[in-house]
Amino acid sequence: xxxxxxxxxKLIQDQARLFLTEHSPLTAAxxxxxGTSGYDSHLWKSIVDLGWSATAIDEQYGGxxxxxxxxxxxxxxxxxxxxxxPFFSTIYLAAEIIQxxxxxxxxxxxxxxxxxxxxxxxxxxxxxxxxxxxxxxxxQFANDQLNGKKIAVLDGADADxxxxxxxxxxxxxxxxxxxxxxxxxxxxxxxxIDSSRPLASIEFNNASAQRLGAENAASSILTQAFDxxxxxxxxxxxxxxxxxxxxxxxYTKQRFxxxxxVASFQAIKHIFAxxxxxxxxARSNAYFAAWALSVNDEKLPLAAATARVSATxxxxxxxxxxxxxxxxxGFTWEFDCHLYYKRAQLLSSIIGSSRWWREQxxxxxxxx
Numbered sequence: 001x002x003x004x005x006x007x008x009x010k011l012i013q014d015q016a017r018l019f020l021t022e023h024s025p026l027t028a029a030x031x032x033x034x035g036t037s038g039y040d041s042h043l044w045k046s047i048v049d050l051g052w053s054a055t056a057i058d059e060q061y062g063g064x065x066x067x068x069x070x071x072x073x074x075x076x077x078x079x080x081x082x083x084x085x086p087f088f089s090t091i092y093l094a095a096e097i098i099q100x101x102x103x104x105x106x107x108x109x110x111x112x113x114x115x116x117x118x119x120x121x122x123x124x125x126x127x128x129x130x131x132x133x134x135x136x137x138x139x140q141f142a143n144d145q146l147n148g149k150k151i152a153v154l155d156g157a158d159a160d161x162x163x164x165x166x167x168x169x170x171x172x173x174x175x176x177x178x179x180x181x182x183x184x185x186x187x188x189x190x191x192x193i194d195s196s197r198p199l200a201s202i203e204f205n206n207a208s209a210q211r212l213g214a215e216n217a218a219s220s221i222l223t224q225a226f227d228x229x230x231x232x233x234x235x236x237x238x239x240x241x242x243x244x245x246x247x248x249x250x251y252t253k254q255r256f257x258x259x260x261x262v263a264s265f266q267a268i269k270h271i272f273a274x275x276x277x278x279x280x281x282a283r284s285n286a287y288f289a290a291w292a293l294s295v296n297d298e299k300l301p302l303a304a305a306t307a308r309v310s311a312t313x314x315x316x317x318x319x320x321x322x323x324x325x326x327x328x329x330g331f332t333w334e335f336d337c338h339l340y341y342k343r344a345q346l347l348s349s350i351i352g353s354s355r356w357w358r359e360q361x362x363x364x365x366x367x368x
Contacts, residue, residue, distance in 0.1 A: 003288060003290075006069075009069055009073050012074065013073035016052075016077040016078075017077045019046075019050065020080070020083060023043060024040075024083045025081070026082060026336045028081075028083070029083075029339055030196075032195070033195045037158065038197075039084050039155070039158055040083075043083065043084070043085055044086070047083075047085060048116065048117030049117075051064055052087075053087070053090070054116070055074060056091070056095070057095060057114065061099070061108065062115040062116060068228075068293045069290055071091070071092075071232060072232060072235045072290045072293075075092075075232045075233075075239070076236065076239040077239055078239065079236030079243075080239035080240065081239075082243075082340065084196040086120045086122075086158060088154065088229075088233075088236075088350070089120075089122045090121045092232045092233070093229050094123065096225055097225045098110050098111060099111060100225075101212065101213035101214070102213070106210075106212065110177075119160050120158060120159045121155075121161050121162065121163065122154060122156045122163075123162070123225075124153045124164045124202055125150065125164075126150060128151065129151075138167075139165070139166040139167070139204065140168070141211075144208060144210070145184070145209065146164060146178060146204040146206075146207045146208075147207075148166060149201065149202070149203045150162075150204075151199075153202055154199055155197075155198075155200075156187060156200030156201070157200040160181060161178065162177075163178075164176050165218045166209075174213065174215055175211070175217070175221055175222075176211055177209060177210050177212045179207075182207060184205045184206045184207035185207050187201070187203075188200060192346065193342050193346055196343075197346055227301050228304070229351050230289070230305070230308040230351060230357070231286070231290055231292075231303075231304050233311070234282065234286040234289060235290070236347060237282065237311035237315040237344070238283055238286050238311055238315075240344060240347075241282060241311075241319075243340065244275075244315075244318045244340045245272065245318055245322070248271075248272065248275075248321070248325040251325065252325050262325070262327075271325055274321070275318045278314040278317050279314055281310050282307075282311040282314035285303070285306045289303040289306065289307035291303075292304070302361070302364040302368060309354070309358055309361050312344075312354050313354075315348070316345075318344075319343075323337045323338070
């Protein structure tokens with residue numbers, strides 16, 4: 001069994017890295033952090049023009065019809081450069097949910113706009129801190145209208161549409177498509193540890209909505225969607241891991257103490273060795289999960305949870321140790337170490353917390 005990417009997929013990754021190195025330096029993330037917009041609109045348009053948003057969407061809906069493996073290698077480069085665009089919510093989650101569970105009319109209506117970058121989506125499922133994602137049922141749907149409030153919505157401040165979990169009078173828990181640019185929707189930007197990828201709270205007051213997917217299927221649809229998104233996220237985290245280790249190596253090579261480069265000290269070498277081991281473990285799990293996703297293997301749920309846990313642990317460790325090897329300068333605003341640390345924390349908490357994914361991993365291992 002070969003888990004290596006094909007030459008064409010490697011070419012896509014190389015081209016993505018070249019483009020992002022030139023057009024998405026870390027200053028782009030800083031500009032979003034210091035600005036009023038939740039993403040870099042110019043960069044988003046350029047990426048759409050390259051066809052990345054259409055990568056895994058079927059050709060009949062305006063996409064390129066490539067697949068999940070091509071999306072994985074792009075995700076790795078987006079994570080390496082901390083690209084401040086709404087790719088995660090729109091492509092990893094919304095496009096996948098609509099393509100997998102939407103009606104033919106919904107696919108025809110939304111997927112071409114997603115592929116062309118004309119529609120930005122978000123996923124709104126959380127209602128209070130610490131709540132299980134699939135138990136958020138206070139938001140109510142009745143008479144084709146939605147009422148309730150969702151919090152910690154990634155890309156919620158800038159999205160055009162939302163996929164919202166809600167309950168009806170029959171107590172079913174379903175998903176609904178909502179146009180966020182209507183009078184019945186109010187949005188407020190929330191504090192986020194990574195302000196280059198802001199969060200928002202969204203309140204619905206008699207907002208028009210339409211069902212997405214089968215009735216009472218919100219939990220099963222989101223479980224499947226989060227498993228698929230976990231694979232893409234693990235590649236983003238893997239790209240971030242590689243970037244932080246390289247940043248630390250570059251800094252310690254040119255930083256001298258006691259007449260020699262800091263990188264030559266054994267204690268520093270041990271840190272990089274531990275980072276390398278964590279990265280390779282995360283890479284192995286991410287590659288296996290990518291394969292399982294590409295062939296829709298029955299082991300995908302277990303593979304996704306394994307990749308999610310190992311990539312989250314690796315990114316936290318690498319981003320933390322990168323600050324450590326930078327010494328007293330590592331935690332300052334002027335250095336870029338904290339940008340990766342913040343992104344690591346953000347990615348560890350979306351689509352379920354690290355603790356929740358560990359529980360999923362144990363449960364799925366026991367089921368095996």
